[in-house]
Structure formats: C-alpha cells, structure tokens
Amino acid sequence: MLTITHDSAVRRWRAGLLCALASASSFGLSGPLARGLMNAGWSSVAVVAVRVLLAAAVLVPIAVVQLRGDWQLLRRNATLLTMYGLIAIAGTQVAFFNAVAHMQVGVALMIELTAPIAVVGWLWLRHRQPPAAATVAGAALGIGGLAMVIDIRTGQTTSWVGIAWAFAAMVGAACYFVLSAQGNGVLPGTVLAAGGLLIGGFALLALGVIGILPLRATTNPIVFDDFTVSWWVPLLLLGTVTAAIAYVAGIAATRLLGSRLASFVALFEVLAALVFAWALLGEAPRPIQLLGGVLIVIGVIVVRRGE
Structure with a gap:
C-alpha cells in the first residue's frame, strides 16, 4: 500500500514538473514576441488584449465541454474567475509588457520571477507559518541578485519606470500562483484559464475603448534581429503558445505541485526568455x-x- 502511494506521488510530481517546464518555456517566448510588436507600433495593452482573447477563443470550446452544462459552477466561482482574469492575467501581462518596453526582456523577467519569495511571504502571513532560517537566507540571496540584475552601478542606463512595471508584474505573478491553486478538484483548469482570459481580455478592450488605456495596432512587418515576419505571426504564437498552452499547463502544474514549488520551477522561464530574447x-x-x-x-x- 505504501509502495502504491509512493509511486502515485512520484508520478504526480513528474507530471507536475513537466507541466511547469512546458508553461515556463511557453511564457518565456512572450516577452520577445511582444517586444517585436511594440517596436512596430503596437501598444502594450493592444498586444495583451489580442493575446488573451485569441487564447480564450482556443480554450472556450474545450471549457464548455468540460462544464457539461453545469453553468452554476461559473457563478459559484465568479470571484475567483474575476480576480484571475483581472489580476493574474490582464494586470500581470500589461505590467510585464510595459516593463519590456523600457528595459531588456531578460532583466524585466528576472525581476518578475522573484515572485516565489512573495508567495512564501503571503503564505506565511496568511497561514501563520514563520519561515525557516534557510528561507531568510535564500530571500537575502534573491534580493542581492536582484540588485545586480538591475545593475545599480550604471544608474544612467537604469529605467526606473521599467523597474516599477517589472515589480508590479512580480506582484501579479505571485497572485497567479496563489489563485491557480484554488478551485482544485472543483473548477477544471481549462475552465479557470478560459474564463480568466475572457474577463481579462474584454476588460482591457473596454478600458481601451473609453480611452483609459491606449489601444494602438498596426499591420507593419515585425522586424526581429535577423529576420522579418508578417504582423499576424507573432500574434498567433502569443495567443496559442504563450497564453493558451502556457496558462493551462501552469494551472495544472500549480495544482499538482502546489503554489510554492510551481513558482520555483517557473524560474526556468528566465533561461527560456534569455535564449529567446x-x-x-x-x-x-x-x-x-x-x-x-x-x-x-x-x-x-x-x-x-x-x-
């Protein structure tokens, strides 16, 4: 019996690890693709809105099948879906893409992915679990590394606007890991992702239409380092790979591994983003x-x- 339980736990851990790595790799591609669009005249809000609505179009049919006609499930989880859409998806992406508009993608992502420390702090405050000495030491290392990433010594090249946006993205990323773990066993991950993407996408469109946020798009070719592509190519990749696949895999990973471990494995996104950038x-x-x-x-x- 113990052997069966152990084997099940190992399989669960492996599945969660694969999902977390797939999610991190997919998310890592988003910054360089979005930067290409913004260099061609797109506003960060327009990039995010199109990205999340394309992803929603991919996931909504799957979510409808998974609901099996139980529309009350959406009503019972309306608060979770709304917070996930507005904070974990729309807010985090707008903050991150605004950060990469002012600084290098890799630097912005390194700041954003200090989120695991924020997750530990939140779970400590929320559940009254004081951190161990190793946790404090690790946080100190992370803060020291963060100062080096920002490279304070070369203050003339530091974009404090970009840093502020990157820290806002870090807060949103921490919320993403905490919220993704909720609803486990009740609300399917695809339903959570699809509902959040719809809410976040339409909220951004509404704010853009009334003029609060800038919505600006072009059909100019997208120029990368050594090649040029049509404007729709990075948009399609942003919607399908870096959003639909990334969010579903990320929710699955968080529910299999827990918020803490999933947030740490997500650091692989830094390496992926550096390579893509x-x-x-x-x-x-x-x-x-x-x-x-x-x-x-x-x-x-x-x-x-x-x-």
Whole structure:
C-alpha cells in the first residue's frame, strides 16, 4: 500500500514538473514576441488584449465541454474567475509588457520571477507559518541578485519606470500562483484559464475603448534581429503558445505541485526568455546581470529547501 502511494506521488510530481517546464518555456517566448510588436507600433495593452482573447477563443470550446452544462459552477466561482482574469492575467501581462518596453526582456523577467519569495511571504502571513532560517537566507540571496540584475552601478542606463512595471508584474505573478491553486478538484483548469482570459481580455478592450488605456495596432512587418515576419505571426504564437498552452499547463502544474514549488520551477522561464530574447532581439545580458540571475535562482532554491 505504501509502495502504491509512493509511486502515485512520484508520478504526480513528474507530471507536475513537466507541466511547469512546458508553461515556463511557453511564457518565456512572450516577452520577445511582444517586444517585436511594440517596436512596430503596437501598444502594450493592444498586444495583451489580442493575446488573451485569441487564447480564450482556443480554450472556450474545450471549457464548455468540460462544464457539461453545469453553468452554476461559473457563478459559484465568479470571484475567483474575476480576480484571475483581472489580476493574474490582464494586470500581470500589461505590467510585464510595459516593463519590456523600457528595459531588456531578460532583466524585466528576472525581476518578475522573484515572485516565489512573495508567495512564501503571503503564505506565511496568511497561514501563520514563520519561515525557516534557510528561507531568510535564500530571500537575502534573491534580493542581492536582484540588485545586480538591475545593475545599480550604471544608474544612467537604469529605467526606473521599467523597474516599477517589472515589480508590479512580480506582484501579479505571485497572485497567479496563489489563485491557480484554488478551485482544485472543483473548477477544471481549462475552465479557470478560459474564463480568466475572457474577463481579462474584454476588460482591457473596454478600458481601451473609453480611452483609459491606449489601444494602438498596426499591420507593419515585425522586424526581429535577423529576420522579418508578417504582423499576424507573432500574434498567433502569443495567443496559442504563450497564453493558451502556457496558462493551462501552469494551472495544472500549480495544482499538482502546489503554489510554492510551481513558482520555483517557473524560474526556468528566465533561461527560456534569455535564449529567446538573444535569438529574436539580439539582447545579450551583461555579465553582472547573469551573475545576479544565478544568485536569484540559488536564492529561491534555498527558499524552497527551507520551506
């Protein structure tokens, strides 16, 4: 009996790890693709709105099948769906894409993915679980690495607007991990993703139509480092790969691994984004920023062991 239980736990962990890596890799592609669109004249809000609504169009038919006519399930989880759509999806993406409009994709992402430390802090405050010494040490390493990523010594090249947006994205990412774990066993992950994408997408469109947020799009070719593509190519990839696949896989990973562990595995997104940004945009990180990224990764691993 114990062997069966252990084997089941191992299979669950492996499945969760694969989902988390798939989600992180998919999310890592979003920044470079969005940067290409914004360089061609798109506003960050327009990129996010089209991205999430395309993803919703992919996932809604699947979600309808999974609901099996139980529309009351949506009403009972209306608060979760609304918070997920407005904060975890729309808010986080707008903040991140505004950050990459002012700074390198890899740097913005490294700041955003200090979210695991925020998750640990939230769970400590929410459930009164004080952190272990290793957790405190890991957080200190993460903060030190963050200072190196920002590269304070070269203040003349630091975009404090970009940093502020990146920290806002970090808060949104922490909310994403906490909210994704809710509704497990009750609300299917695809339904949560599809509902959140619809709510977030239509909210952004509404704010754009009334003039609160800038909605600006063009049909100019999208120029990357060594090649040029039509405007619809990065949009299609943003909607299907970096949103539909990424969110469903991310929700599955969080429910299989828990908020803490899933948020730490998501650090793989930093490596994926650095590779994609280097390949598509020619953005090579400075050595001190690479060292800072290493310290952030070490810090959150230490935090995880402490937890």
